Amino acid sequence: MILPIVAYGDTVLRRKAKAITEDYPNINDLIHNMWETMYNASGVGLAAPQVGLPIRLFVIDATPFADDEELTKEEQDALHGFKKVFINAQIEEEAGEEWAFNEGCLSIPDIREDVHRKDTITISYQDENFKNHTETYTGLVARVIQHEYDHIEGILFTDKLSSLKKRLLKNRLQKISKGKISVDYKMRFPDAKKVR
Numbered sequence: 001m002i003l004p005i006v007a008y009g010d011t012v013l014r015r016k017a018k019a020i021t022e023d024y025p026n027i028n029d030l031i032h033n034m035w036e037t038m039y040n041a042s043g044v045g046l047a048a049p050q051v052g053l054p055i056r057l058f059v060i061d062a063t064p065f066a067d068d069e070e071l072t073k074e075e076q077d078a079l080h081g082f083k084k085v086f087i088n089a090q091i092e093e094e095a096g097e098e099w100a101f102n103e104g105c106l107s108i109p110d111i112r113e114d115v116h117r118k119d120t121i122t123i124s125y126q127d128e129n130f131k132n133h134t135e136t137y138t139g140l141v142a143r144v145i146q147h148e149y150d151h152i153e154g155i156l157f158t159d160k161l162s163s164l165k166k167r168l169l170k171n172r173l174q175k176i177s178k179g180k181i182s183v184d185y186k187m188r189f190p191d192a193k194k195v196r
Contacts, residue, residue, distance in 0.1 A: 002186060003037045003051040008108045008156070009177025010190040015054045017047075017152040019088045022130040024055070031085055031128055034059050041185035043106045045144050047151030050107050052188070056088045058148040065140050078141055089125035091149055092134065094118040101143055103157045109183045111172060115160050117146050 006012055020027070030053075038046035038059060047058035065071075066080035096119030104112040121142045124134040137145060147157060158169065175181055179192030 001033045001036065002040050003033050004186040004188040005037065005041060005046075005050050005106050006052050007176050007179070007187050007189045008158075008173050010052075010107075010188070012049050012052050012054055013107060013151070013156060014154045015049065016154045017049055017054045017056045020055050020057065028128070030057070031059065035061075037185075038106075041106050045148040046106065047148050049151050049154075056152045058086050058089070058152060060084055060086070060144055060148055062141055062144050065144075071140070075139055078139065082141055085128040086123075086145070086148070087126040087128070087130065089123055089145075089149055089152065091121055091123050091146070093122040094120070094146075095122075096120040096138070101140070103143075103147060105147070105157055106185070108156065108158065108173070108176060109181055109187075111158070111169060111176075113157070113161055113165065113169075115147075115157050117143050117160075121146060123149070 034046050034048070034051060037051060038061070044062055044064055045058060045060040048055045060082065062079045062082040066076045068076070098116045098118055100114040100116050102112050103115045119142065120136065120138045122134065122136045123145060124132070126132055150156065158166065158173065161169070177189060177191045179189035
């Protein structure tokens, strides 16, 4: 089932999400619906707060980035088939050089900006079977994980922009929260009080 994606301005996007246990109601259905919702919106990641649930869950399929011809073969291989569920994730370490990449977000349609993030992360999480993992990622995979991880911490990519850039985007962000934007996927707008 395709779920409405919560737009910028909704308070759920600003809450630090809560950990869940394997008896969370209908968790497998929720994960399935999040995959379906993400693919329908042509996204590479989706966090539970983006579908209105303040829980520590996000899904990532970075495969679309593997076709980027500017990447090395090694980088393309790391992205190809990278499809994972992250439950109760905790970033243990961020390391390496900061680098800029143009990011967007399904909750903030039609806005893309360069965001600086560290190159390497170590993250502990549980998979969809609640098996524990601790893994280290670099490059674009690390960046996609950091973006989705921010969602479960109540952080949006626009928070990482300069104060000047934030001021320049203020009117566009207000229009998004009011639903005064054209999108080709189902969204819930906090200041419009309707799903479109």
